[in-house]
Amino acid sequence: MPPLFQQDRKPHLISLKWKAFWLFGAFFSGLFLFYIHFNHQNLKQSYAMQRASTQQHVQLALTGLVDLSQNNLLNLAQLIPALSGLRETLEQEDTDALHALFAPHWASLQLDSDIALALFANASGKTLASWHTLASQPLPLESIERAVAQVLDSELPRNFVDCRPECLLLSAVPVLSEGETRGALVMGRPLFTLVQDFQQIAQADIVLLAPPSGDDEAITVQHPALCPREVIGITGAARVLPLLKAFQTQQPKPLAPHRWQLSHQQQHYEIIVQPLIQLPSQGAICALIITDVGEALQHISRSFYRNILLGLGAFGLLQVLLFGLAHSSLSRLSRVAAVLPGLAEQRFGEVRDTLALTPHHWPDELDTLEHTTLTLTERLESLEQNIQQYTCSLAQKMQELSVERERYELAVAGANDGIWDWNLTTDRVFFSPRWQNILGYADVSHEDSPDHWLDCVHNEDLEKLQRDLQHHLEGATPWLENEHRLRHTDGAYRWVLCRAMAVRNASGYAYRLAGSISDITQRRRIEEQLSHDALHDLLTGLPNRNLFLDRLEQAIYRLQRNPGSGFAVLLLDLDNFKTINDGFGHHFGDQVLVEVANRLHSCLRTGDSLARLGGDEFSILLDEARTLEQAEPLVLRIRAAFTLPITVSGYEVFTSFSVGIVIGADHDIRPAELLRNADTAMYHAKAKSKGGLILFQESMHTSAMHRITLETALRYAIEREEFSLFYQPIVALESGQLTGFEALIRWQKANDQIVSPADFIPLAEETGLIIPLGRWIINEAIAKAAAWYHQQLEGRPLPININVSGRQIKDAGLLPELRKALQTHQLPPEWIKIELTESAVIDDPDHALAILEQIKDMGLGLCMDDFGTGYSSLSQLHTLPFDVVKIDGSFIRRMDKNIHDTGMINAIITMTHKLGKTVVAECVESWWQVEVLRKMHCQGGQGYVFSPPVNAAKADTLVQQGTSWKNPEGA
Secondary structure (H helix, E strand, O other), X not given: OOOOOOHHHXXXXXXXXXXXXXXHHHHHHHHHHHHHHHHHHHHHHHHHHHHHHHHHHHHHHHHHHHHHHHHHHHHHHHXXXXXXXXXXXXXXXXXXXXXXXXXXXXXXXXHHHOOOEEEEEEOOOOEEEEEEOOOOOOOOHHHHHHHHHHHHHHOOOEEEEEOOOOOEEEEEEEEEEOOEEEEEEEEEEEOOHHHHHHHHHOOOEEEEEEOOOOOOOOOEEEEOOEEEEEEEEEOOHHHHHHHHHHHHHOOOEEEEOOEEEEEEOOEEEEEEEEEEEEEOOOEEEEEEEEEEOHHHHHHHHHHHHHHHXXXXXXXXHHHHHHHHHHHHHHHHHHHHHHHHHHHHOOOHHHHHHHOOOOOOOOOOHHHHHHHHHHHHHHHHHHHHHHHHHHHHHHHXXXXXXXXXXXXXXXXXXXXXOEEXXXXXXXXXXXXXXXXHHHOOOOOOOOOOOHHHHHHOEOHHHHHHHHHHHHHHHOOOOOOEEEEEEEEOOOOOEEEEEEEEEEEEOOOOOEEEEEEEEEEOHHHHHHHHHHHHHHHEOOOOOOEOHHHHHHXXXXXXXXXXXXXXXXXXXXXXXEOOHHHHHHHHOHHHHHHHHHHHHXXXXXXXXXXXXXXXXXXXXXXXXXXXXXXXXXXXXXXHHHHHHOOOOXXXXXXXXXXXXXXXXEEOOOOOOOHHHHHHHHHHHHXXXXXXXXXXXXXXXHHHHHHHHHHHHHHHHHHHHHHHOOEEEEXXXXXXXXXXXXXXXEEEEEEEOOXXXXXXXXHHHHHHHHHOOHHHHHHHHHHHHHHHHHHHHHOOOOOOOXXXXXXXXXXXXXXXXXXXXXXXXXXXXXXXXXXXXXXXXXXXXXXXXXXXXXXXXXXXXXXXXXXXXXXXXXXXXXXXXXXXXXXXXXXXXXXXXXXXXXXXXXXXXXXXXHHHHHOOOEEEEOOOOOHHHHHHHHHOOOOEEOOOOOOOOEOHHHHHHHHHHOOEOOOHHHO
């Protein structure tokens, strides 16, 4: 065994007696320093408390002086009108008499009350007379007139302060006579008079500071803690002004907010800044209170040094006394300490020789220590041999145990689980540090009883845990696995996964149960959050479509079991919500939806369910509603709730709902079908009138299915090109000659079924399919016109009119498509005319006008179709660049029945001619109509009297034969 100490280290040891000397010296030094510090702090605290009390007294006195001065001035102003004749003179507004009555009192007011200003105003606020001793001009008439106006208006006295041009305490009082206000009196006192009053009651100097007046000769104070201030009053100017200069130029020591310590000419002063009066727009009038604290600070300093001298003397005396008393005992103790390294190094003989016992007259603890050291030497010598025998075997076992322990600790640390071991025989449980840390017991002692564990289990989970424990201990399960909640020391619960296995004896009886717990709180929270998010809307927190369908399925099941019950499904869609999103942004729209959800929820009864299906669609499951009448009260409550505006970010918006209702039936129906039917009813309500309410009818579903089927077929028809163009001739009424065609689309399905344009054209407009369909029409019509052009039809154009919808006008590809088709087929533009209705341009007239002008620049003609049926026919006719106006067929059909329609047609033709445009009549069906129109000078017409729309082959025949039409009755 290697020696613990080496002989060559002995010279470096420090004697215990010196250590004791230094220890006691350090102790008494600390005690001495603590005494000095404590005494000094007490003295400073006493001084601080005394200064705080004095300062509070001075500040209260100063504030009281301000209040007292204002009250005295107000009382004096209220007494003056009582002088004989003043009220009557003021009422009569006799300025000379007012001067004569008040002048004798003015001198006494200056001497007795320091009054510097007096002013009388009549009942309308006009100044009648004034007296003042102010050094500067003019008077502060603006603030005085404002105060007089307020006093006359409220009939109440008012105090105020004004520093323009000089700082005055002012009081304005109403002058009353026989219950009516006859005028007002304003009296002012210089603010610097407060300095004289303060000097009489306080043992301190004071400086009154006001916002600067602009006087170059005024004394100004500038300090980082203050805005520029002008001195308006000071005590002992010769003594205080140098202090003010030092306060501005030096860096005073800050003691507290608005409080500094200043050293000047080996004197110490304390300066306090106290705001006195807040002016309306000029800042505040402040007071600098200056106190001489030099004598108090010198007293504290003298006491500090006196305490140091006394402490040093006591410290030296104690050190000498301690050294004399401890020298002998510490020498013997040092001898014992000197031999202890030899004992540790197994030099037992040297120890016995050094500690040869010497008898003493008065044995003490040191004798016992020397004897015990010798006895210990003998025992250690005998035990040394035994220790060496066990050292080798123990080292080997320790190495093996260390490897096993490291492996175990590594496995436990990697699993991050809390380990527990339950001795079923002693009914005690070992809990690992990680187990305790999971429940917050890392720094808290806790019991090793199993009841301590089970008491932490949540009441809802305890029964299952005990049942699983019992089953495993009885051998019914090979291992224990249970998820339960344990109460943390902070009162919250943690979810844990508990796994364990029992250790059994030869007879299968479990005598030990060991396992672990894993903290799965975060995993359970994620699972619960995912479950909630899957069934709820993230924005409003309402149930989503999935949860609503589940509740709807339960309502259907209840209705099937109890036919006497009932329910209704309401689907609500916000009207014009897209306008809100486009105008204010989607974040604003989201906040509107949250408020909408809250209001809808407040309208529900107990048992009703509200859900957000997506976007601006909400659905309500109304319990116990079997008829539309039973659902209407809820709709009325909802409409009433939305009569008030929704306020978001300072903006107010109004909104309404279109509502579709489905009443639950007892026959078998699926939840999705009910929701679909409610949606269908809602769209019918929105199409009929926004904010409407419609009950679902089966015919709505049939119509919707027809529309879906037709839309699907229309999409396939465009791909398969199942369409063809028919051409209806346009005839000159005067000559009967063919002047052009209007291209009309026809759809004949593969099964030879013909679909009316009235059915599929509006659908194509609504779905946007009119864009590809319109491009096909343009290419087909231009191709046909190009074929006639290249047949050299005597050089005269035979234009084809192509109908273009409002949706196509907004299509950016319309103009490029026209240019491309004309260029591809090498067709002059005058062979094509574009027809538009008024409704096609009314949504965005500026954009439509720009497109029409570009079409005109290309050389194409423009026709206004269905003229007379729009909202602004005359304005459109005047502003838009149309070449041809086509009178709507509804006017032509009623010509022989209504003379007013004939007059209207004549007016349209006359007005159109004056604008330099050509007129074409549509739906001409009789030669009588032809004759009447011709006499009205209508240039063209089209209709069945000439020819119905014909296919391309028949149109070619009409063109090649140069067909013309004549009235058979006139032949």
